[in-house]
Amino acid sequence: MTTGRDNARFTFGYRRCADQDAGQAVRHPVIVVGAGPVGLATAIDLGRRGVPVVLLDDADRIGEGSRGICYSKRCLEILDALGVGQAVAEMGVRWQVGRVYFGDREVYAFDLLPEPGHKMPAFVNLQQYYLEKLLVDRAEALGNIDLRWRNQVVGLERAADGATIDIETPDGPYQLVADWLIAADGARSAIRRLMGLDFIGETFRDQFLITDIRMAAELPAERRFWFEPPFHSGQSTLLHKQPDNVWRVDFQIGWDADPEAETKPDAVRARLDRMLKGQAYEIEWVSVYTFQCRRLERFVHDRVVFVGDAAHQVSPFGARGGNSGIEDAHNLGWKLAMVLNGTAPAVLIESYGSERQQAADDNIRHSTRSTDFLVPKSEGARHLRNAVLDLADAHDFARRMVNSGRLHSASAYASRLSAADSDDFAGAVRPGAPVLDAPLRDRAGQPLWLLDLLPDGFSLIHAGEEDRPDPPDGVTLITIGEELRDPGGHFTRRYDATPGACWLIRPDHYVAGCWRGFDRGVVEKALRRATGEGDG
Amino acid sequence: MAELRNESRFADPDAAYNALVDAHRGLDQQESAVLNARLVLLLANHIGDIEVLAQAIAAARQAGSRSGDGR
Numbered sequence: 001m002t003t004g005r006d007n008a009r010f011t012f013g014y015r016r017c018a019d020q021d022a023g024q025a026v027r028h029p030v031i032v033v034g035a036g037p038v039g040l041a042t043a044i045d046l047g048r049r050g051v052p053v054v055l056l057d058d059a060d061r062i063g064e065g066s067r068g069i070c071y072s073k074r075c076l077e078i079l080d081a082l083g084v085g086q087a088v089a090e091m092g093v094r095w096q097v098g099r100v101y102f103g104d105r106e107v108y109a110f111d112l113l114p115e116p117g118h119k120m121p122a123f124v125n126l127q128q129y130y131l132e133k134l135l136v137d138r139a140e141a142l143g144n145i146d147l148r149w150r151n152q153v154v155g156l157e158r159a160a161d162g163a164t165i166d167i168e169t170p171d172g173p174y175q176l177v178a179d180w181l182i183a184a185d186g187a188r189s190a191i192r193r194l195m196g197l198d199f200i201g202e203t204f205r206d207q208f209l210i211t212d213i214r215m216a217a218e219l220p221a222e223r224r225f226w227f228e229p230p231f232h233s234g235q236s237t238l239l240h241k242q243p244d245n246v247w248r249v250d251f252q253i254g255w256d257a258d259p260e261a262e263t264k265p266d267a268v269r270a271r272l273d274r275m276l277k278g279q280a281y282e283i284e285w286v287s288v289y290t291f292q293c294r295r296l297e298r299f300v301h302d303r304v305v306f307v308g309d310a311a312h313q314v315s316p317f318g319a320r321g322g323n324s325g326i327e328d329a330h331n332l333g334w335k336l337a338m339v340l341n342g343t344a345p346a347v348l349i350e351s352y353g354s355e356r357q358q359a360a361d362d363n364i365r366h367s368t369r370s371t372d373f374l375v376p377k378s379e380g381a382r383h384l385r386n387a388v389l390d391l392a393d394a395h396d397f398a399r400r401m402v403n404s405g406r407l408h409s410a411s412a413y414a415s416r417l418s419a420a421d422s423d424d425f426a427g428a429v430r431p432g433a434p435v436l437d438a439p440l441r442d443r444a445g446q447p448l449w450l451l452d453l454l455p456d457g458f459s460l461i462h463a464g465e466e467d468r469p470d471p472p473d474g475v476t477l478i479t480i481g482e483e484l485r486d487p488g489g490h491f492t493r494r495y496d497a498t499p500g501a502c503w504l505i506r507p508d509h510y511v512a513g514c515w516r517g518f519d520r521g522v523v524e525k526a527l528r529r530a531t532g533e534g535d536g
Numbered sequence: 537m538a539e540l541r542n543e544s545r546f547a548d549p550d551a552a553y554n555a556l557v558d559a560h561r562g563l564d565q566q567e568s569a570v571l572n573a574r575l576v577l578l579l580a581n582h583i584g585d586i587e588v589l590a591q592a593i594a595a596a597r598q599a600g601s602r603s604g605d606g607r
């Protein structure tokens with residue numbers, strides 16, 4: 001069983017760096033604190049945009065325990081832009097069927113069968129340590145990310161133009177100055193504490209025993225969720241498949257359970273034996289969790305920006321923590337790069353806060369509802385929950401109320417960066433919403449994905465060959481007509497495309513504006529707006 | 537906006553009331569609570585209007601406090 005430091009999956013070495021011998025605090029444009037998935041993704045997005053990053057982490061190892069496992073299509077699309085999406089999709093277990101049981105009966109099954117015509121699957125399961133390792137390798141390969149293990153941030157002093165931090169290392173302390181300090185130091189964020197910021201929300205009065213087991217079971221790759229199963233009386237259980245024949249089992253054990261007693265191998269085995277009835281397995285790792293839903297009131301504090309779990313925390317039901325943190329990184333990367341290279345004003349960073357705070361509220365709302373369904377807070381709530389499960393068999397409406405975790409999808413933003421939603425477009429691709437992928441073909445008939453064609457900067461997608469627009473400087477034109485064709489009609493349907501329509505797409509694959517026809521003045525104004533230059 | 541209707545709608549109100557009461561015959565407190573929860577869900581879905589549902593919830597909560605026992 002994995003319990004201690006000796007069992008890390010991957011270890012990295014501490015190395016002394018020149019800054020430690022400089023005799024004074026060396027200044028860097030961006031310092032990211034925390035090399036979890038979100039800090040790594042932030043550093044990679046900046047690095048690939050040519051911004052050098054110092055990335056500090058207090059540990060030097062990955063995978064002493066297990067955490068996130070489930071990554072959404074949107075998250076995979078972002079990881080693809082960062083250069084690791086393909087690897088994650090290939091290593092991960094694809095799953096799309098979920099089954100919900102109440103007692104010993106199956107009451108509901110869902111199929112996330114993704115509509116065809118997306119490069120990335122609906123969800124994959126992959127141990128978080130594999131994701132982190134892929135991100136570390138990618139960061140190292142970029143060449144401009146200075147990843148410093150066993151560098152723990154212990155002090156912070158803010159100024160109008162940046163922040164000075166105190167760092168502990170095995171060789172003793174040193175200081176650095178950052179123009180922009182990105183706090184990606186997780187749910188127990190030291191930076192949040194050093195700044196005295198409140199992290200307010202709700203703690204659920206329940207505990208979950210989470211274990212990863214290895215077993216060569218002939219079970220399909222499905223998510224199985226039991227309410228009050230016979231093998232675990234009165235409480236819920238989740239079973240989910242990961243690569244390497246590893247399965248995540250998650251037992252609700254109640255607020256009064258004693259974590260120390262519950263994590264003893266014999267106690268864990270007793271629970272698993274009742275569930276798995278003779279199936280051989282090996283315990284890889286076990287832990288007890290309580291869950292919170294909370295966020296910082298503001299993610300941006302002048303030159304200090306919070307991302308990932310440091311900014312917001314949700315319960316794991318719905319797989320929102322890591323997925324939404326990676327979205328934070330993608331929202332921030334292009335904005336910070338533009339501000340640093342002088343092509344956008346610093347207020348653009350405020351929009352990171354307002355957009356991602358909205359997304360955090362969406363995630364917290366969804367995950368609070370799921371958790372309230374799993375852990376009814378009163379007798380009345382328990383009766384209603386069980387009534388939903390009793391009715392689910394025969395009544396469609398009740399099936400749609402069964403909430404064992406609504407799986408994560410990207411939020412649309414009400415944002416100052418979006419142009420007015422002036423023209424009539426049906427469907428989801430609207431100002432402030434994420435774009436959708438679509439399969440296309442080039443002139444030679446080779447298949448291509450729309451998302452793969454989007455550049456690192458802004459782009460203008462234009463439908464049809466007539467009246468090819470002349471987009472503003474720095475905006476890549478993507479014309480879907482003859483060079484790029486839409487034989488399956490996916491693009492046309494998803495974007496409600498008509499000849500001449502165009503969409504201004506942000507570097508993070510959100511729609512800045514869309515119009516039924518191209519007007520250069522209007523698009524220029526929308527571009528200024530989308531880069532923080534106000535209403536233009 | 538749809539309004540919660542509170543004028544009598546059953547041709548025979550006594551029969552409707554008795555149908556609900558009969559449904560609880562022979563049930564203990566726990567079983568009654570279970571039945572009521574199922575009924576509420578079925579009827580709420582039939583109404584299918586979140587505004588009306590909210591008004592019904594408010595009216596139900598208020599009825600208790602008007603009678604002065606705080607429930």
Ligand SMILES: Cc1cc2nc3c(=O)[nH]c(=O)nc-3n(C[C@H](O)[C@H](O)[C@H](O)COP(=O)(O)OP(=O)(O)OC[C@H]3O[C@@H](n4cnc5c(N)ncnc54)[C@H](O)[C@@H]3O)c2cc1C
Nearest residue numbers: 034036037038058068069070153186190308309321322323
């Ligand atoms: C049981 C469980 C299941 C989950 N399942 C899912 C799932 O299926 N899908 C999903 O998307 N999410 C899931 N999550 C959530 C996910 O694990 C987190 O949201 C994710 O790890 C957050 O990433 P992060 O980079 O913000 O923070 P972390 O991963 O916590 O990384 C923070 C990093 O900062 C470092 N650090 C901390 N303090 C300092 C300091 N003072 N100086 C330097 N470095 C420091 C830490 O060593 C760490 O490396 C789950 C979580 C749990 C607990």
